[in-house]
Amino acid sequence: MKTYKFKLYNHKRNRYLKRTINAAASIYNHCLALHKRYYRMFGKHLNKFQLMKHLAKLRNKNSYWQRVGSQAVQDICDRIDRSYKLFFKHHSKGVKPPSFCQSKKYKSFTLKQAGYQLIGNKIRIGKQTFGYSKSRVIEGKIKTLTVKRVPSGDMYIFIVTDAVSESIGVVTGKIAGFDFGLKTFLTNSNGKDIESPLFLLQAKKQLKKLSQQLSSKKLGSNNWNKARINLAKLHERVTNLRRDWFWKLSHKLCDEYDVLCFETLNLRGMQKLWGRKIGDLAFGTFLEILQTVAAMKGKQVVSIGQWFASSKLCSNCSHKHSGLQLRDREWTCLNCGTHHDRDKNAAINIQREGVSSLRLDTVRLPKEASVA
Numbered sequence: 001m002k003t004y005k006f007k008l009y010n011h012k013r014n015r016y017l018k019r020t021i022n023a024a025a026s027i028y029n030h031c032l033a034l035h036k037r038y039y040r041m042f043g044k045h046l047n048k049f050q051l052m053k054h055l056a057k058l059r060n061k062n063s064y065w066q067r068v069g070s071q072a073v074q075d076i077c078d079r080i081d082r083s084y085k086l087f088f089k090h091h092s093k094g095v096k097p098p099s100f101c102q103s104k105k106y107k108s109f110t111l112k113q114a115g116y117q118l119i120g121n122k123i124r125i126g127k128q129t130f131g132y133s134k135s136r137v138i139e140g141k142i143k144t145l146t147v148k149r150v151p152s153g154d155m156y157i158f159i160v161t162d163a164v165s166e167s168i169g170v171v172t173g174k175i176a177g178f179d180f181g182l183k184t185f186l187t188n189s190n191g192k193d194i195e196s197p198l199f200l201l202q203a204k205k206q207l208k209k210l211s212q213q214l215s216s217k218k219l220g221s222n223n224w225n226k227a228r229i230n231l232a233k234l235h236e237r238v239t240n241l242r243r244d245w246f247w248k249l250s251h252k253l254c255d256e257y258d259v260l261c262f263e264t265l266n267l268r269g270m271q272k273l274w275g276r277k278i279g280d281l282a283f284g285t286f287l288e289i290l291q292t293v294a295a296m297k298g299k300q301v302v303s304i305g306q307w308f309a310s311s312k313l314c315s316n317c318s319h320k321h322s323g324l325q326l327r328d329r330e331w332t333c334l335n336c337g338t339h340h341d342r343d344k345n346a347a348i349n350i351q352r353e354g355v356s357s358l359r360l361d362t363v364r365l366p367k368e369a370s371v372a
């Protein structure tokens with residue numbers, strides 16, 4: 001699968017798409033209300049197909065809803081269904097049910113095979129044609145097309161195709177363990193640590209300035225709106241820089257190693273520990289991207305259970321140092337006397353745990369290595 005992202009040229013006509021997104025939001029909220037009412041009345045989860053049938057009837061009478069294509073409606077039902085299933089399965093772990101969304105904050109709608117047409121660097125959606133900056137050639141058959149609005153008001157289209165990526169990873173026979181951190185983004189068991197370029201921190205001054213500008217303007221005024229857009233644009237730029245860095249790092253790591261071991265993220269715990277900076281580091285996003293790249297290159301990402309005491313075990317003698325405090329960046333093993341750097345020791349333990357949890361036949365080793 002390949003995903004393409006293109007920017008739609010700003011044009012008055014884009015309002016048509018924004019209105020479609022608002023209509024999609026209204027459908028989404030209606031579906032959610034139905035789900036909730038159904039559950040209250042019958043104590044059961046509302047079946048997706050029942051819901052779709054019901055919506056089809058309603059749409060016949062509602063011209064505002066008709067601007068949302070039937071496939072986009074189906075996608076909304078799928079989306080809600082997925083998040084409810086996730087909620088029912090994992091609510092004990094703190095997963096929340098889907099909640100109502102202001103139409104302003106609703107971001108996108110998705111079409112599958114119908115409802116649009118690509119003509120050169122133009123796209124026809126419904127009865128309107130939009131220009132977009134076609135920066136790449138689209139390969140493969142299109143699976144989905146998503147129209148997305150970002151807070152600054154710009155519009156993007158995301159196209160997912162079935163094209164197989166040609167990049168196939170080189171087998172290196174190397175396995176590494178990584179520990180996420182606040183100061184060092186990834187501590188590598190093999191010693192090549194990766195520092196985090198804190199894009200947000202660099203942009204922090206500017207962000208502060210722009211948010212001050214925003215708060216000094218009269219809420220809802222024209223100048224307020226301009227300031228809001230400037231701030232949103234800076235946030236978008238930071239997000240893009242970060243994603244770009246994640247992609248590059250993922251490719252680099254997947255080229256270097258065959259198996260990459262990580263501890264399962266306990267984001268809530270990390271948030272408590274480190275506060276809001278965690279959003280800047282975006283570990284979750286990084287792992288998603290890494291998994292995509294690993295799948296592309298035939299590499300493996302292994303996650304270690306979050307209750308594995310990666311920090312407290314001595315990587316030399318496996319003695320558990322129960323007295324280790326969070327503020328201890330370095331410590332000495334009471335059993336064997338080895339002096340440890342906290343993160344480095346954790347990375348080594350994660351790597352070991354990862355190796356032992358692997359089924360060996362799933363690891364592809366280079367020929368030389370398997371002979372030796």
Ligand SMILES: [Zn+2]
Nearest residue numbers: 314317333336
């Ligand atoms: Zn020890």
